[in-house]
Amino acid sequence: MRRILAVLLENEAGALSRVVGLFAQRNYNIESLTVAPTEDETLSRLTLTTSGDDSKIEQITKHLHRLIEVVKVLDLTGTDHVERELMLVKIRAEGTARDEIKRTSDIFRGQIIDITANSFTVQLTGPSDKLDAFVRAIGKNLILELARTGVSGISRGDKVLSL
């Protein structure tokens, strides 16, 4: 089962490598990982997607807590939350295909942020499956280059993950 974990981490050199090292060392997989400092620049926020059953996720959570620089860990999966991912995709756009691509991009609420005679660069945000659907709709053979950020997530409502 896919899981999404939010982690608050001391914003220190080497902290991220410990998190990544933990996953490698204990044979847990990381599907995606995003990290950036928070409004409090001493803290980084990390969102991580992985997979496993309850007992595995319990172990992962405990092991994350055991890292000295990890301040808080929250499993967003079971709770009411929003998750978003950003994708930048460069698409071959020539002749009549240009209109078609523009229309598809509009349907997915994408924005064309760069244009050349032969290509469009589209920016798209949303849950990961929406991004997947866009990639399928365009078709692999028109995609020249693709960059995704990985998932970032936050709980809905007043609940906050903070110190």
Added chain:
Amino acid sequence: MSEMLSGGDMLIRALQDEGVEYVFGYPGGAALHIYDAIFRQQKIEHILVRHEQAATHMADGYARATGKTGVVLVTSGPGATNAITGIATAYMDSIPMVVLSGQVATAQIGTDAFQETDMIGVSRPVVKHSFLVKNAADIPLTIKKAFHIASTGRPGPVVVDIPKDTTDPAAAFPYEYPEQIRLRSYNPAVQGNGRQIRLALATLLAADRPIVYAGGGVVLGEGADALTRIARLLNLPVTNTLMGLGSFPGNDPQFVGMLGMHGTYEANMAMHHCDVILAVGARFDDRVTNAPDKFCPQAKVIHIDVDPTSISKIIPAHVPIVGRVANVLDSMEQLLAEEQERAPDKLDRNRIAAWWKTIDGWRAEHGLNHDLKPVAGQPILPQMVIQALYKATKGEAFVASDVGQHQMFAAQYYKFPKPRRWINSGGLGMGFGLPAAMGVVFGHPGATVACVTGEGSFMMNMQELSTCLQYGLPVKIINLNNQALGMVKQWQDMQYGGRHSSSTYSDSLPDFKTLVEAFGHVGIRVDQAEDLEPAMRRVFSDELRNRLVFLDVWVDRHEHVYPMAIKGGAMNEMFLGKTLKTENG
């Protein structure tokens, strides 16, 4: 106004303020500012080893025997990489250790400079935490944090990597050592949850066939006294893991011996048939449980540990309790005292008399024979050597060991009366024994310190005989010489049709007696059974009290360690001898 000190001097001053007595180490270019700072003071003694691995094992032995944090100092590159095995050993066995490693100057980091190794990277999987010193001014706080992290919660090694420029004697900084430290991201549990402790006690008091399974966490978490009182009050059978030996007195009739792969028959049988396990500071290691799906089918598990990741990792706990072992057991004792007032009959020692009868039956059937007699003309059995050692030291020695058959014989046959007497690498390897024993001597000057080793293990760190001469360390080395990597050979006998692939070397062994004499020590060789006990007495005689003595005992090369768990089985499935195994096995 605080005093102005260089980075190197601040480092050593911080160690002094931390109460450090000894630093075990080996110098080199990147650490020379630090070595100079050591030279210019008197409080801390530096112990010069002959190999950095030995420095880490010495600090480790010192820590295990005293409960204090062991301290190591090595240079960058080769010094740092040589220290890794000892750091990994401390990590596996949760030993408090601070390792200071010199590093190339900050400006050179990342340039593949001479003797540059990414120590933080190389050590990452085997440390509790690590620090790279960025500014000299950070040194006091970093050292404070390192000791705090190494010694609290589940202890472990902490590496502090120190670029050479940060210890430069030319720059000075105001020195102040923090009294207290609080890390917002590090708050190890101390007290256990009261409700869970109550539930644990109720479960234990309702059990018909209880057993205490106590591990190294009881030793490290200073819970041995409380555990012993509780077990005695309730008449509970107690088994220890390899790491937990001494956490309950080994000569107490309630002690059923070590459990697991080479555990006693009665300990493994009692585990398999029990209805409640009180697991304390133990982690259900695969060398204990054998096949987890067949583990103790009727048992409810109460699990006390300071590290939440140990709980329900292998075997699900019915009553998990996270906290420091001593604190949790203290709370349990208080509840017991209340119970004694309210319902004393619940605490009746005879309540589990039938269970004890079963256990005593197992003991009589296949228990270890602690009274083997050497017979002239017959080979010396390795077990006899441990018995002779036990007798000659009256059970009061610190015993360090290596890894192999000799280690298992020592664990089975030396009955440790107290915690911190059995100094053993549970999770890692050979070469640990001698340097660890040396560390014990520093921690307990004047105490009797033995090292039970095998010729294979001994040769992995025998260069330290030179260090022993330098510092006058009277370690008594008992070498169970079976002319082979005995434990490997045993597995090959049992699982590979007796094909001894690279496990023997009998025609190329050194003459250990002359070898140790060349290092300035006393060597004694014994190969006749009748000479064993007199020789052992001589090793521990007053005449040789201040000398390192190496007793090279030529034991039966064909002996195996039994019992031995049958791979993939339950805990009641064991080989009991070369031609004997349990019925179900």
